[in-house]
Amino acid sequence: MADEHIVDALVIGGGPAGSITAYEVAKGGYNVLMIEKRAEIGIPVRCGEGISKEILPILDIEKDPSWICSEMDGARIISPCGNVMVIGPEVAGPETGFVIRREIFDRMLAERAASAGANLWVNAEATSFERVENGAVVRCIHDGKDVEIHAKVVVAADGFESQVARWGGLNTALAERDIDTCIQYEMMGVDVDPKYVEFYMGRRFAPGGYIWSFPKGENISNVGIGLNATLIKRGGDPKRYLDDFIRNNDRFSKGIITEINAGGVSVGLPIEKTVADRMLVVGDAARMIDPLTGGGVYTACISGQEAGRTIVKSLENDNTSAEGLGGYERAWRDRVEDQLVRNYLAKEKLLDLDDEVLDKVIEGLSEYDLKEASTQELLKGILEKHPELVNELMG
Amino acid sequence: MIMKPEWNEVRCLRCVACVGSCPTGALSLSGWRIKLNEDKCIGCGLCARICPVDALGGGENGG
Numbered sequence: 388m389a390d391e392h393i394v395d396a397l398v399i400g401g402g403p404a405g406s407i408t409a410y411e412v413a414k415g416g417y418n419v420l421m422i423e424k425r426a427e428i429g430i431p432v433r434c435g436e437g438i439s440k441e442i443l444p445i446l447d448i449e450k451d452p453s454w455i456c457s458e459m460d461g462a463r464i465i466s467p468c469g470n471v472m473v474i475g476p477e478v479a480g481p482e483t484g485f486v487i488r489r490e491i492f493d494r495m496l497a498e499r500a501a502s503a504g505a506n507l508w509v510n511a512e513a514t515s516f517e518r519v520e521n522g523a524v525v526r527c528i529h530d531g532k533d534v535e536i537h538a539k540v541v542v543a544a545d546g547f548e549s550q551v552a553r554w555g556g557l558n559t560a561l562a563e564r565d566i567d568t569c570i571q572y573e574m575m576g577v578d579v580d581p582k583y584v585e586f587y588m589g590r591r592f593a594p595g596g597y598i599w600s601f602p603k604g605e606n607i608s609n610v611g612i613g614l615n616a617t618l619i620k621r622g623g624d625p626k627r628y629l630d631d632f633i634r635n636n637d638r639f640s641k642g643i644i645t646e647i648n649a650g651g652v653s654v655g656l657p658i659e660k661t662v663a664d665r666m667l668v669v670g671d672a673a674r675m676i677d678p679l680t681g682g683g684v685y686t687a688c689i690s691g692q693e694a695g696r697t698i699v700k701s702l703e704n705d706n707t708s709a710e711g712l713g714g715y716e717r718a719w720r721d722r723v724e725d726q727l728v729r730n731y732l733a734k735e736k737l738l739d740l741d742d743e744v745l746d747k748v749i750e751g752l753s754e755y756d757l758k759e760a761s762t763q764e765l766l767k768g769i770l771e772k773h774p775e776l777v778n779e780l781m782g
Numbered sequence: 783m784i785m786k787p788e789w790n791e792v793r794c795l796r797c798v799a800c801v802g803s804c805p806t807g808a809l810s811l812s813g814w815r816i817k818l819n820e821d822k823c824i825g826c827g828l829c830a831r832i833c834p835v836d837a838l839g840g841g842e843n844g845g
């Protein structure tokens with residue numbers, strides 16, 4: 388017989404979304420358990436490690452050099468033929484970010500949850516979910532042993548894999564157009580500006596996606612690529628494109644790879660329903676990633692916060708039905724949905740632009756005195772130099 | 783054409799790009815292994831094509 392374990396709330400997945408949910412529930416005084424199937428929180432890293440500085444006030448945490456490697460001043464965007472657009476600090480503002488050590492960031496968030504009173508099991512994999520009266524039962528393999536966990540509410544925080552929500556009857560299937568696959572290297576001995584992130588755009592570099600370089604210090608960078616699934620011809624394309632880029636670029640070709648990571652990113656809209664009876668879905672599991680940049684840590688944190696706060700209220704009211712948990716759906720959408728939809732539309736546009744158009748777009752912007760990084764300002768900049776692109780960009 | 787993935791455990795980085803992309807939920811990462819539920823797999827070939835390191839037989843390494 389399986390061991391039994393009873394909690395108020397069970398969080399499945401120990402990434403940022405899960406840890407922040409668990410932190411909020413523990414802070415509210417309820418009994419919460421977070422289970423993570425990996426043996427070590429945060430490893431392997433599946434992330435380019437760039438995040439917005441706004442993360443500090445949102446999480447109410449201090450700047451900490453143990454997980455912040457470097458602070459960016461701005462970005463350089465490079466077109467297929469080599470036109471460069473520079474977004475300096477005066478334009479980028481708070482939108483510029485930190486480059487972090489994701490494994491330490493994730494660990495910090497898990498420890499914060501544990502310090503607030505959450506329980507944590509690593510090496511614990513959820514394998515099924517079933518609703519029962521007033522709650523749900525999740526079966527899990529913890530250190531090789533079967534355990535049955537009874538909870539009043541279960542949080543699907545299982546990341547891109549997103550299986551738990553399916554078990555609960557929610558649809559998390561992605562259209563092919565909404566999938567990017569990525570591979571990245573941590574490299575040392577590369578010639579990078581430690582204050583600027585770089586993005587290489589266009590099909591020449593990365594069909595349907597981009598190549599990034601996020602500097603983690605002098606001569607160290609996280610260099611990676613994402614390709615859109617519809618434009619991937621065969622297995623291994625992401626690695627082939629990234630290797631070609633590095634081989635043909637003097638600034639990177641002499642570097643040494645100290646780490647390889649890969650992963651999938653959703654670039655569509657979030658799932659339609661993130662709440663069901665006894666269940667909430669947070670972060671990547673709910674496909675809450677910025678479709679334009681592929682950044683998901685920020686939204687994972689916001690959704691975790693709202694999920695945790697909703698759970699506390701639902702436990703106070705002793706109602707973890709879909710109706711009792713419904714406030715979560717509104718709360719996270721209020722905070723991030725507009726931005727996600729706007730960037731989804733921009734990604735759809737970008738996916739269909741060919742390289743010649745992209746060259747002109749970036750040329751236009753490089754010569755324009757950009758006042759702010761808003762869509763309107765960007766369009767103005769492009770059309771001033773290349774009015775003939777009006778249909779391509781607005782149509 | 784039906785193309786079921788063949789997992790190459792040495793190449794695989796356990797990145798779960800395939801798991802999250804499979805339209806029918808036929809793949810899972812369990813105990814550090816990628817498992818295929820044959821009953822659910824419709825042989826669409828998506829997982830093999832998008833694997834970043836060609837560990838499912840969709841590139842030079844297989845199909």
Ligand SMILES: Cc1cc2nc3c(=O)[nH]c(=O)nc-3n(C[C@H](O)[C@H](O)[C@H](O)COP(=O)(O)OP(=O)(O)OC[C@H]3O[C@@H](n4cnc5c(N)ncnc54)[C@H](O)[C@@H]3O)c2cc1C
Nearest residue numbers: 400402403404424434435436437513546650670671683684
């Ligand atoms: C290559 C790559 C580059 C990226 N770059 C950036 C970037 O630069 N900036 C940015 O903001 N975002 C980036 N992202 C996205 C970012 O990594 C995710 O949005 C973020 O990790 C989401 O957090 P999460 O908590 O929702 O999920 P995750 O961090 O994925 O955590 C989910 C956890 O659940 C666990 N789990 C899964 N199934 C089970 C189960 N059955 N039982 C128990 N545990 C389970 C997993 O092991 C995992 O630890 C990138 C993604 C990739 C793949």
Ligand code: SF4
Nearest residue numbers: 794795797798800833
């Ligand atoms: S996509 Fe490829 S590397 Fe990633 S887990 Fe699947 S088989 Fe392994």
Ligand code: SF4
Nearest residue numbers: 804823824826827829
């Ligand atoms: S071939 Fe298609 S259905 Fe089968 S495992 Fe791969 S993605 Fe899923």
